Amino acid sequence: MIGEALIVSAILFVIGVVGVLTRRNAIILFMCVELMLNAVNLSFVALSTQHGVTGHVFVIMVMTIAAAEAAVGLAIVIAVFRHFGTVDLSALRLLRD
Amino acid sequence: MTTFYQFQFYLFSLLAIASALLFVTRRNPVPAALWLVNVMFALSGLYVMLDAPFVGVIQVLVYAGAIMVVFVFVVMLLNLGRSEITDLRALGARLGAGFVGLALLANLLVVQRGRVPTSALAPAADNAVTPVAVSLFSDYLVAFELTSVVLLVAIVGAVLLAKKRVQV
Numbered sequence: 648m649i650g651e652a653l654i655v656s657a658i659l660f661v662i663g664v665v666g667v668l669t670r671r672n673a674i675i676l677f678m679c680v681e682l683m684l685n686a687v688n689l690s691f692v693a694l695s696t697q698h699g700v701t702g703h704v705f706v707i708m709v710m711t712i713a714a715a716e717a718a719v720g721l722a723i724v725i726a727v728f729r730h731f732g733t734v735d736l737s738a739l740r741l742l743r744d
Numbered sequence: 745m746t747t748f749y750q751f752q753f754y755l756f757s758l759l760a761i762a763s764a765l766l767f768v769t770r771r772n773p774v775p776a777a778l779w780l781v782n783v784m785f786a787l788s789g790l791y792v793m794l795d796a797p798f799v800g801v802i803q804v805l806v807y808a809g810a811i812m813v814v815f816v817f818v819v820m821l822l823n824l825g826r827s828e829i830t831d832l833r834a835l836g837a838r839l840g841a842g843f844v845g846l847a848l849l850a851n852l853l854v855v856q857r858g859r860v861p862t863s864a865l866a867p868a869a870d871n872a873v874t875p876v877a878v879s880l881f882s883d884y885l886v887a888f889e890l891t892s893v894v895l896l897v898a899i900v901g902a903v904l905l906a907k908k909r910v911q912v
Contacts, residue, residue: 648753650856652794655757657852659764659783661845666768668841672831674773674819678780681811682764685787688803692796700875704884706799707876710806711891715898717811721818722905728822735831 652693659686673724673734677717684713753793760786771831773819777812784808797872 659682666679688706695702728734760783767779784807791800832838880888 648750648794651753651757652790653856654853655760655790657849657856658761660852661849662761662764662768664848665841665845668844669833669838670768670831671833672773672824674815674824675776675831678773678776678815679768681807682767682780682783685784685807688799689787689790692791692794692799696795700879701883703796703799703876704880706796707802707880708884708887708891710802711895714806714811715894717814718898718902719905721814722902724818725822725906734822734824737833 649693649696653690656686656690656693659683659689671736673727673736674721676736677720677724681713681717684709749793753790756786756789756793760790773824774816777816777819781808781812784812798876 663679663683663686666682667676670676670679688709691702691706691709724734727739731738763779763782763786767776767783770776770779784803788800788803788808791797791803833841
């Protein structure tokens with residue numbers, strides 16, 4: 648079942664990448680990043696059935712970092728919304744105009 | 745028994761992929777967040793089937809229970825629940841993203857076909873938590889403690905960023 652799990656992990660990761668590349672809503676972008684982290688976690692867990700529990704420890708670390716990233720990232724989104732009045736990333740063009 | 749296991753495994757995999765596709769195609773952030781919660785439940789089922797029940801429980805508690813609540817809370821706070829016109833990028837960017845996605849998928853599948861070095865399968869422990877805990881608190885103790893520092897910095901940073909601007 649490891650091969651199937653790795654394939655599912657690859658598909659989920661690619662869905663996350665395509666979401667990041669095609670959407671402009673900052674919150675949906677963050678959720679796509681979370682999906683990519685989850686895909687990597689799945690491959691860690693799948694491989695740890697062969698290589699011991701180190702993969703589980705890595706998954707716990709990744710979850711902690713994901714929680715920290717969500718907190719800081721959403722605080723940044725709130726600050727951006729307060730400044731620009733939108734979370735549309737194409738509205739953030741201070742360096743272009 | 746084996747076929748039932750396989751059936752369940754494919755069911756959870758299909759659920760995860762279908763929910764992820766629905767998640768990434770929703771326009772409104774709130775249904776997107778709920779579909780992402782569905783992905784996380786399906787992944788939790790996969791973790792349990794891959795001999796990692798503790799990680800499965802943590803997945804439901806932390807990801808579906810805490811992180812996604814923060815996302816939905818921010819959507820509510822910023823009043824973004826209305827469907828807006830569309831937030832898709834232009835056609836060229838979408839085609840480029842599709843190309844990048846296909847290339848990445850092909851790349852990952854080729855890498856996946858490489859031989860995974862197999863070692864003797866560890867016997868499933870009676871207690872799901874003990875091996876993880878022993879590893880976490882002996883081999884990776886320094887990383888574990890550093891993680892707490894990261895969380896503290898994240899809390900302070902989030903409060904500072906989200907606070908109303910004060911005149912200094």
